[in-house]
Amino acid sequence: GDSPMDVFNELPPKKRAYMNLLFQNCSEEVKYYMTLTEVEADTTLIKAGERCNNIYIILSGKVTGIDWPINERAYSFKDFGPGDFFGEIECFADLLYYRISVVTVTKCRVLTIPAAFYMEWIQNDAEALYSRTKVNMRRLITQTTDARRYLFLEAKERLVLYLVRKYEQKAANSKIIDMNLNQTRTQLAEEIGFSTKTLSRNIKILEEKGFIRVNKGKILITEEEYQRMKRYIDQHIYGEI
16 A cells, blocks of 8 residues: 555554554654565674664564673563664653664564654654653653563573573574573673673582483473473562562
8 A cells, every 4th residue: 555554454453453542643754765675594784873863663483682681691671573663762861872782583574764854753743752751761761670670580581581582582483492501501601790600500400400401411301391480570570579
């Protein structure tokens, strides 16, 4: 179709309705310069520290936000998906550079809008501005809470969270997932944010708890073990708030 709003047709109904409402009075420049691209899995969409030239909106697929805290250890803190915006909060805050890196977990379809045209439109459209301000406030509040919670978690909890996320990313393809420890022990420790020694100790603890099995240098997780870890997270991590 001719309408630029057709790009939102693949979103879930609620998100699609939200986007159509949000963009109903968007400027001609925004319509003209928005581009739709297919991005392969494991691609860096945004690199922290690069100039904020574009706003990205995920239309399908999953991406993960990678934070670079003070100690230079990256940890991926959350998965995002259809309807999520990136680069917008930085623009609202007049920051010139992206604050987080965003990497695709699966193949994604992404809508890219030049930041200058997006901000020019938003500044002149009171309803759109109000709508995005609410969303961004909520996102910042939950992110701050999550980040703080994460910092105070013990290594064991961090590992459980990490493995649950990994299972959810891979389980689409198989019922049992395996992760090769031999290649990734150092990488795994870095991603979660602690030493390899701590990692090995906690892998043993999780094995004793019946959350995972380790066989020939691989972590194996079945659906049942995944469910067990999920229950543990609900009781011990999210239950504390």
